[in-house]
Amino acid sequence: MKIKIYDDILTSLKKINVNCSDEFTVEIPNIIEHGDFSSNVALINTKIIKIKPRDLAQKIADDLSKKKDYKSIEIAGPGFLNFKLANHLYYKELKNIIAEQKDYGSSNYGQKKKVLIEFISANPTGPLNIVSARAGAYGDTLFRIMGHIGFEPFREFYVNDAGNQVDIFAESLEIRYRELHGHSIEEFPFEAYHGEYIKDLAVELNTIEGTKLFHMTEEDRLDRMKTFALAEIHRMQVASLDRFDVQFDNWMSEKKLRLEGILEEALSYLAEAGCTYEKDDAVFFSSTKFGDVKDRVLIKADGNPTYLVPDIAYHLTKYNRGFDIIIDVLGPDHHGHVSKLRAAIKALELDDSKLEVVFLQHINLLQDGEVVKMSKRAGKIVSMDDLLDEVGKDAARYFFINRKPSAHLDFDLELAKKKSSENPVFYCQYAYARINSIIKKAKKVKLSLKKFDVKNLSKLNKADELNLIKKMMDLGSVLNLCADNREPHRLAAYVHELAGMFHKYYAKYKIIDEGKADLSLARLYLISAVQNVISISLDLMGISSPKKM
């Protein structure tokens, strides 16, 4: 609808022969007296053309008033144009909402651009924690929204299943395995993984292998430990994600990248570009040429690559796979890393404007009012499964999506555990369930929308009713904003507002009035549309729409 008004103004500008910037906006004003939509078109052009804002506004208003689509066009303040729409436009949109069902709000806005969203990418050395849960809710919701409005999004999880940390992980398992067989351990190494789940893994491994592993060479044994542990952890992570309704289109293995020689490929490209040099027995990347603060080591003096190399190689594959937009969703402790990566991408002569990094800010986990420190190696984790056990998928997802990514998040465990009205997800779901029960009651009194004549939509003439429709038709632009800014939290706010408008409407008006069948049916039609829009919104956030609560 904003687009329609925008186009109307453009056409009008041409007609009255005013040549000015098309960078004006059409918005829904905060204050209801300012109309349904307002535009600043006359204001932004004061410098370019020499017409007073209010005069220009008047000319546009005069022209557009000839159309039947506007109930009124007013000029306000310094020169705002305030539009009130004719009711028939609302009814037309309402019919669309009902007709399009789950497809309402979808569009080809994304122009089929291929988008790679990499998120979570947690280390394969333990169960997923609450940080991964935030990333999961965020990345998956962004995926769903972008898919709805015509992008071609792709979800990927990068598995760091090679390198130093995986060796340490295997050694940690070895220690626990030895403990099972009565080997005394003087002191558990500090850098090893301390989590209790490793003991469980050891027990599992023991039931499969028994004492067989002791007859192997140390190298073979550790290798077996590694393979077993990685597979088990992967299985655990997939299971947790399933509970959270998060799936991936691809799990990219670092080990596989290494085996396929992509690391060497990336290194040779960098060398060809003349961006590497040797010093102190190590190979350096002259990243300072590309805006980094210092040069970085690629190959350590011991001959092993640093973590940067596989990461460059991984991003090389992202580019080679032809994505138009590459989104990395990372934790806040990785931002030092991006300047290096970006430098490498420039060195490889790839278009670094395609790469976007979203940093999800820290989560402070509060328990009894105190911050709990989370660390995998110290074994103090609140796992994603714990969270799901406590608050359930719907509340957890809403909780995470409800905040913009750049905001720090205090997660109060006690509060999140409460299944009460303090949690806004119930408010939205309740609106859906309420509508459902009204429709059920309508059937009992033989009111069926099948008998509804859309001519009777004119019965919907209360401001509250038109405002509900206005809110619903804003879905498309909300989704566009969510996608463009990579900020799905806007959808959470939107559905909460829509649910609130419905609850207020419900309290004020009776939907089913058996004496007035036409009015009742018109209102049923309206709330069915509300139900549909709430359900679409919740779906896009991966939250269920319960018929009963």
Next chain:
RNA sequence: GCGCCAAUAGCUCAGUUGGAUAGAGCAACGGAUUUCUAAUCCGUAGGUCAGGGGUUCGAAUCCCUUUUGGCGUGCCA
């Protein structure tokens, strides 16, 4: 030291990309159920948008600066 992110009601956060009188939820207080679900609604109260300066018709929003907090600045990943 340098870099990134933040600072809005007692608390947790929005704020449609620079718009008109800064909004929700929770907490507090007062009210509404013979009724389509009270997990709801109505009302009251709560603000120097961290401080200062600048840009312009117009700033919570953009620029500069100060303060405070988080994180980064490894031949760890």
